[in-house]
Amino acid sequence: MNTHGTIFxxxxxxxxxxxxxxxxxxxxxxxxxxxxxxxxxxxxxxKAGAAGTTPRQESDTPIFTSGVxxxxxxxxPLTIVFENNNTRPTDYDAIKDTPRPGHAxxxxxxxxxxxxxxxxxxxxxxxxxxxxxxxxxxAKKILKGIxxxxxxxxxxxxxxxxxxxxKAVEQQDSIGGVVGCKVNGLPVGxxxxxxxxxxxxxxxxxxAIPAIKGIEFGSGFAAAQMTGSTHNDAxxxxxxxxxTNHAGxxxxxxxxxxxxxxxxxxxxxSSTPQPQQTWNNATQAVEGFTVKGRHDLCxxxxxxxxxxxxxxxxxxxxxxxxxxxx
Numbered sequence: 001m002n003t004h005g006t007i008f009x010x011x012x013x014x015x016x017x018x019x020x021x022x023x024x025x026x027x028x029x030x031x032x033x034x035x036x037x038x039x040x041x042x043x044x045x046x047k048a049g050a051a052g053t054t055p056r057q058e059s060d061t062p063i064f065t066s067g068v069x070x071x072x073x074x075x076x077p078l079t080i081v082f083e084n085n086n087t088r089p090t091d092y093d094a095i096k097d098t099p100r101p102g103h104a105x106x107x108x109x110x111x112x113x114x115x116x117x118x119x120x121x122x123x124x125x126x127x128x129x130x131x132x133x134x135x136x137x138x139a140k141k142i143l144k145g146i147x148x149x150x151x152x153x154x155x156x157x158x159x160x161x162x163x164x165x166x167k168a169v170e171q172q173d174s175i176g177g178v179v180g181c182k183v184n185g186l187p188v189g190x191x192x193x194x195x196x197x198x199x200x201x202x203x204x205x206x207x208a209i210p211a212i213k214g215i216e217f218g219s220g221f222a223a224a225q226m227t228g229s230t231h232n233d234a235x236x237x238x239x240x241x242x243x244t245n246h247a248g249x250x251x252x253x254x255x256x257x258x259x260x261x262x263x264x265x266x267x268x269x270s271s272t273p274q275p276q277q278t279w280n281n282a283t284q285a286v287e288g289f290t291v292k293g294r295h296d297l298c299x300x301x302x303x304x305x306x307x308x309x310x311x312x313x314x315x316x317x318x319x320x321x322x323x324x325x326x
Contacts, residue, residue: 133305
């Protein structure tokens with residue numbers, strides 16, 4: 001399914017080389033100011049252009065087709081679309097017979113009986129993260145006074161991002177990265193103890209981002225090597241402020257009012273320029289294969305703003321659910 005959320009529900013649609021991609025948001029409160037300019041800062045952060053990113057450039061101008069009147073949300077479903085103008089679908093003709101290693105080509109073909117749009121990954125393409133970012137801009141407007149900041153902490157195992165990208169360009173092979181996210185200003189009490197824990201809701205949204213392979217909150221996997229007395233965060237005042245923050249701002253699946261922190265692992269872009277081997281359905285044999293098309297050597301460079309968007313989407317849903325419960 002392509003829908004996420006309970007109250008703030010978003011659906012994303014479109015394909016990498018189709019006419020357009022976009023987001024449909026249901027449950028968006030009425031009266032929120034919406035202009036094209038509100039979206040540009042985050043959309044520009046997601047765009048390619050820097051060293052190590054794809055040569056494909058799209059204008060990414062948001063078009064509001066429903067749910068906005070006189071610059072305000074109406075309370076009806078809000079639809080935002082983006083035209084695909086810089087497409088080269090013929091780059092992907094070979095994918096019909098040779099599924100790219102690391103991509104979803106093989107499983108999509110099997111799942112949808114070959115009817116899926118295989119060009120550039122179709123509906124599974126990272127191109128659709130522009131729709132997530134757009135929905136995230138709306139979600140951030142709901143989260144007044146709450147700050148969400150994600151940054152690229154390392155690429156290719158190196159905290160010197162520039163050096164890592166330079167090496168990837170020289171070697172003509174893709175690299176992954178680690179993105180850290182911090183959320184400040186959250187109230188105490190968002191989330192539920194089990195299936196709608198804050199961790200599970202954020203993780204659900206974040207894993208909708210292609211290339212995300214892992215997530216950890218607070219001290220994460222390092223907690224497995226700590227003692228309980230070391231890992232526990234001591235409360236130092238009546239507001240619930242803690243001396244340390246190994247829990248990452250969450251206790252028992254519920255926000256505790258401290259800074260919410262987590263990190264995500266981004267895999268290397270599957271479309272590496274390096275020669276590979278793959279199965280050819282036409283010849284029924286394993287053959288040499290080189291990916292065509294325009295791709296990022298380090299997709300992690302463009303992931304931070306998408307992580308912010310996914311986080312905002314999850315938290316906006318939790319926030320609206322909490323208000324509904326009152």
